Amino acid sequence: xxxxxxxxxxxxxxxxxxxxxxxxxxxxxxxxGGGSDLPYAGVELRFAVMADQxxxxxxxxxxxxxxxxxxxxxxxxxxYTELYQKITQDFTTDTKQYDLLTVDIMWSGEFAKNGWxxxxxxxxxxxxxxxxxxxxxPVTWTLGSWNGKQVAFxxxxxxxxxxxxxxxxxDPKEKSAFKAKYGYELAPPTTIKQLGDxxxxxxxxxxxxxxxxxxxxxxxxxxxxxxxxxxxxxxxxFDANGNVVVDSPAxxxxxxxxxxxxxxxxxxxxxxxxxxxxxxxxxxxxxxMQSSWSIARAGYENEEISLVAxxxxxxxSPRVEGTAxxxxxxxxxxxxxxxxxxxxKEASWAFIKFITGKEAQKEWMLHDGAPxxxxxxxxxxxxxxxxxxxxxxxxxxxxxxxxxxRDPNSNEIQSILALRINxxxxxxxxxxxxxxxxxxxxxxxx
Amino acid sequence: xxxxTTGFIKTKKNRSLMWFLVPITVYxxxxxxxxxxxDIYISFFDYRLGSQAQFVGFGNYRAMLNDSQYMGSLITTxxxxxxxxxxxxxxxxxxxxxxxxxxxxxxxxxxxxxIPTVFTPLVAGLVWKALYHPDLGMYTYYLRKIGLDIxxxxxxxxxxxxxxxxxxxxxxxxxxxxxxxxxxxxSLPKDPYEAAMLDGASRLQIFFxxxxxxxxxxxxxxxxxxxxxxxxxxxxxxxITGGGPGTTTTxxxxxxxxxxxxxxxxxxxxxxxxxxxxFGVIAGVFFVQSLYKGKEA
Numbered sequence: 001x002x003x004x005x006x007x008x009x010x011x012x013x014x015x016x017x018x019x020x021x022x023x024x025x026x027x028x029x030x031x032x033g034g035g036s037d038l039p040y041a042g043v044e045l046r047f048a049v050m051a052d053q054x055x056x057x058x059x060x061x062x063x064x065x066x067x068x069x070x071x072x073x074x075x076x077x078x079x080y081t082e083l084y085q086k087i088t089q090d091f092t093t094d095t096k097q098y099d100l101l102t103v104d105i106m107w108s109g110e111f112a113k114n115g116w117x118x119x120x121x122x123x124x125x126x127x128x129x130x131x132x133x134x135x136x137x138p139v140t141w142t143l144g145s146w147n148g149k150q151v152a153f154x155x156x157x158x159x160x161x162x163x164x165x166x167x168x169x170x171d172p173k174e175k176s177a178f179k180a181k182y183g184y185e186l187a188p189p190t191t192i193k194q195l196g197d198x199x200x201x202x203x204x205x206x207x208x209x210x211x212x213x214x215x216x217x218x219x220x221x222x223x224x225x226x227x228x229x230x231x232x233x234x235x236x237x238f239d240a241n242g243n244v245v246v247d248s249p250a251x252x253x254x255x256x257x258x259x260x261x262x263x264x265x266x267x268x269x270x271x272x273x274x275x276x277x278x279x280x281x282x283x284x285x286x287x288x289m290q291s292s293w294s295i296a297r298a299g300y301e302n303e304e305i306s307l308v309a310x311x312x313x314x315x316x317s318p319r320v321e322g323t324a325x326x327x328x329x330x331x332x333x334x335x336x337x338x339x340x341x342x343x344x345k346e347a348s349w350a351f352i353k354f355i356t357g358k359e360a361q362k363e364w365m366l367h368d369g370a371p372x373x374x375x376x377x378x379x380x381x382x383x384x385x386x387x388x389x390x391x392x393x394x395x396x397x398x399x400x401x402x403x404x405x406r407d408p409n410s411n412e413i414q415s416i417l418a419l420r421i422n423x424x425x426x427x428x429x430x431x432x433x434x435x436x437x438x439x440x441x442x443x444x445x446x
Numbered sequence: 447x448x449x450x451t452t453g454f455i456k457t458k459k460n461r462s463l464m465w466f467l468v469p470i471t472v473y474x475x476x477x478x479x480x481x482x483x484x485d486i487y488i489s490f491f492d493y494r495l496g497s498q499a500q501f502v503g504f505g506n507y508r509a510m511l512n513d514s515q516y517m518g519s520l521i522t523t524x525x526x527x528x529x530x531x532x533x534x535x536x537x538x539x540x541x542x543x544x545x546x547x548x549x550x551x552x553x554x555x556x557x558x559x560x561i562p563t564v565f566t567p568l569v570a571g572l573v574w575k576a577l578y579h580p581d582l583g584m585y586t587y588y589l590r591k592i593g594l595d596i597x598x599x600x601x602x603x604x605x606x607x608x609x610x611x612x613x614x615x616x617x618x619x620x621x622x623x624x625x626x627x628x629x630x631x632x633s634l635p636k637d638p639y640e641a642a643m644l645d646g647a648s649r650l651q652i653f654f655x656x657x658x659x660x661x662x663x664x665x666x667x668x669x670x671x672x673x674x675x676x677x678x679x680x681x682x683x684x685x686i687t688g689g690g691p692g693t694t695t696t697x698x699x700x701x702x703x704x705x706x707x708x709x710x711x712x713x714x715x716x717x718x719x720x721x722x723x724x725f726g727v728i729a730g731v732f733f734v735q736s737l738y739k740g741k742e743a
Contacts, residue, residue: 085707092496092710114496216602218690269580271691272602281581412709419515419693426604428692 038070043347045073048101050083050332053295054156057367058355065354071347073100080104080220084411091116096339099348102332103152105143105401106410112146113408117335119149123349131353132373140372142401143333152333153352156370158293159316159395160228160328160403162195163300164188165288166313168202177201188315192232192257195289195318199265202288213287214261215278216271216425223417224404225278228291230254231403234323237413237442238405244443246417247435250320255424255431262425271425283308291317293330294392295370314388316395329399331370409445416441485716485723493713506717516718518693519701523722525608526697527676530615534672535665537616538623543653545624546631560625562618571685574614575601578686601687607694611683615676623668630664631657663737670733677726698722 047062049055055077062073076098078086083102090097091114103111111117124131136154144152168174169188178186182197189195199211214229215221230236235251238244245251262271267281279296281287283306299305300312316327334355336348354360361369361376365386371377377393407413416438424434489506493499510516541559545552562570577585580599589596597603600610638656647655658665680699683689689696689704702722706715 081708088710089495089707116496217688218692219688267581268598269582269586269602271598272580272687277579277581286581415704415708419690422690423692426602426691428604 038068040347040350041070043071043344045071045099045344045348045351046097047073047075047351048083048087048098049075049077050102050104051077051079052156052332053299053368054364054370057364057369060367061355061360061364062351064360065351068354069347069350071351073351088116091337091339094339096337099337099340099344100351101335101337102155103144103335104332105330106404106406106414108142108144108146108151108333109406109408110410111144111335112149112151115338117144117151118338118345119151120144120153120336120349120352121148121150124150124153127353131356132358132375135358135373135375136356137372137374137377137396137399139329139396139399139401140331142329142406143331143372144335146406152335153356154331154372155334155352155356156295156332157329157372157392157396158295158331158370159392159399160330161292161294161297161314161391161395162189162317163282163290163292163297164198164313164315165285165308165311167311168288169198169313174201188313189289189318190315191318191321193321196257196260199261199289203265208286210267210270210281210287211265212261212289213266213270213273213278213281214258214291215273215275216262216266216422217274217277218422219274219418220414221274221278222421222425223414225291226255226258226417226421227404228317228328229258231326231328231400232317232319233257234320236402236405238407244439244446246442247432247439252431252435253320255421255435258421259425259427259431294388294395295331295368297388297392298368298386314391316391316398325398326400327395327398328403329396329401330403331372409442412445413442482723486720488713489716489720491713493711495710495712499713502713506714507721509714510717510721513701513718515693515696516698516701519696519698520721520725522608522693522695523677523679523697523699523725526612526615526679527673530612530619530676530679531669531672533612533616534620534623535669537620538627538668541620541624542627542631545628556625556628559621561621563621565618567618567681568685570614570618571682574617574682575686578610602691604691604694607687607691611686611695614682614686615679618682619672619675623672626668626671627661627664630661633664634660666733666737670730670737673729673733674726677722677729 047058049058055075058077059075062075066072084104084107087098087101089095101117103117112119124133137157140154140157141150143154143157144150166188169186175186178198178201181201186198186201187194189198195212202209202211204210215225227237230251233250233254235245235248235254237246267286270278270281273281278287278290279292279299282290282292283300285307294314297312297314301309303309316325319325334352336345336352340348355364356372358373358375361371361373362379362382363369365371365376365379365382371389371392374393376382377389377396379389383389404410405413420429420434420438420441423429424431429437488499490501490503491499492502492505545556545559565573577583578599578601580586580602583599586596586599589600596606600606634657638660639652642652642656678699679697680703683695683697683700684703687695689700698718699722702715702718705711705718
């Protein structure tokens with residue numbers, strides 16, 4: 001073989017191999033089980049899961065589903081930013097990398113508008129009895145609903161709550177000292193004023209004790225934490241007509257309160273905290289209170305990761321005096337990639353029904369899961385182990401899923417707030433300037 | 447007749463050798479030329495991933511001029527590049543001069559000094575994030591212990607955040623500078639030094655009059671490599687500060703990432719990255735020209 005021919009072959013092989021590796025994931029095989037005991041034998045699903053407390057046990061549930069149906073479910077656990085990026089890129093490039101994915105309540109509008117995830121409404125209506133529709137808490141349907149479409153099925157419901165050190169709040173010495181200073185009884189705050197007073201009272205830098213902690217680092221964490229406080233002040237990003245009102249007086253008051261947290265009541269480094277740092281500050285006993293999601297509640301009783309086991313109380317987040325009881329609801333739904341084949345969709349729907357079913361939900365709750373069903377929240381066995389379920393039920397019954405807006409531009413809105421709120425708490429901008437900039441930028445998205 | 451045959455063989459051989467260029471040509475076409483051309487092409491469109499692209503001409507570039515976040519990030523990038531590369535060069539030179547002797551210990555030290563470069567920047571960033579943690583970080587603890595006022599923490603104060611991430615880059619890449627300069631020092635001729643010593647030149651005179659001029663090509667190459675690399679900075683800052691506090695550590699790549707990967711505005715992100723590419727090309731041309739000037743001299 002002469003050199004010319006040899007090189008020609010080599011170049012040809014290189015081109016072929018380039019094309020071979022350029023190919024995407026192969027279409028998974030259609031269900032081969034037919035009428036067998038394993039209806040989805042041979043089906044392989046890939047599930048992108050948010051790296052929250054519940055993520056690890058999702059793998060166990062995936063295995064159980066595999067044993068019952070023959071389907072193999074591969075679970076990829078991804079961080080918040082990475083998850084959004086990976087799945088949106090998968091949708092927009094039609095690469096079908098994921099069949100199933102956890103959907104943040106905020107993403108519902110964007111996913112529905114773009115048709116990225118399957119509208120589950122027909123399947124929900126078809127299997128209403130099987131999924132025991134009425135047992136699912138009404139507010140949890142905001143996880144994935146947008147303009148009459150249900151683009152994700154509720155999977156993990158979170159109650160926005162105030163987490164506090166009940167040992168300190170019930171200490172007689174602290175109680176009398178508080179009453180002497182503020183003129184009323186020390187109790188878990190239900191109003192913003194009480195929250196501020198308690199935060200001030202417990203802030204004792206000399207004892208490395210701080211009254212209230214929140215996320216401050218530039219990014220989604222600070223944006224989400226502030227949005228929770230904003231709603232507690234009765235403010236919102238949009239009014240009922242869809243006008244941008246993020247710079248309203250109530251919103252400004254909430255940002256001023258939020259800035260105070262970092263200036264006066266939080267550990268010095270809170271200005272650089274993400275979710276895990278904030279949780280650490282509470283779990284190590286450095287912070288007395290924090291506004292958090294109920295998914296973290298069970299962890300406070302785990303002595304391996306918490307120094308405050310047995311000392312934690314939980315109550316719905318305080319609100320400004322005079323505003324109606326309305327609490328933050330959030331969490332994760334599970335959606336099906338609209339690009340995949342019908343056979344994959346059917347198997348994915350079966351998986352959703354399995355992991356959100358009564359049996360699996362109870363099992364899941366015992367392993368860091370989060371509830372969506374009334375029967376789970378009122379289960380006597382679970383209540384014995386998790387006495388805080390009643391508090392979650394209260395929040396769910398008065399819950400608002402739009403604490404963080406489900407607008408189709410929610411990700412960009414969050415990104416704008418991620419910078420502007422951080423600039424306010426680091427005093428690069430005044431609260432007025434920060435909200436004015438945010439309002440201008442959010443209006444420009446429309 | 448003999449000459450003709452030789453010429454023919456040479457031509458035939460050359461033609462055969464041409465085939466060796468096929469793989470690199472294919473590689474360049476697919477993985478370099480096509481992305482660059484597509485990047486320039488798409489920058490003229492208003493293209494959000496998943497929606498129809500619309501031709502906007504220079505609209506993205508005009509929008510960039512009003513994008514205060516991007517313009518600010520370019521300045522931050524320049525500050526980062528100049529500060530990090532100059533610090534790495536000076537430190538690299540000092541350490542290389544110290545290591546430039548044949549003591550048996552030096553071989554081990556040269557190996558140890560390379561350890562930081564083995565870390566991927568993201569891992570280095572995460573490790574330093576923990577060390578810098580404003581409340582629980584080891585460095586924070588000791589800096590406060592010795593009475594240094596670091597405010598609420600090195601990475602969360604606007605006055606010190608950029609310095610903190612530059613320090614990590616310096617920690618990671620100074621060893622590379624050391625190795626490159628050390629290799630240059632080892633290759634220098636001995637004669638000028640012997641002559642200078644016979645003439646009674648001081649160490650400083652020898653360094654500035656002989657070592658530095660002779661090292662010029664090595665230094666230019668080292669500066670070229672590090673400058674282009676520093677222009678691409680992303681991972682370390684992403685891991686440690688996420689661009690904050692405020693916009694203090696938002697370098698150009700962070701803004702491009704936010705626009706392209708988070709907001710999926712691919713056309714606009716392409717325009718922003720093309721501008722950064724121009725800076726890279728300018729830096730590259732500048733250093734390569736310096737290299738030739740050195741040779742001419």
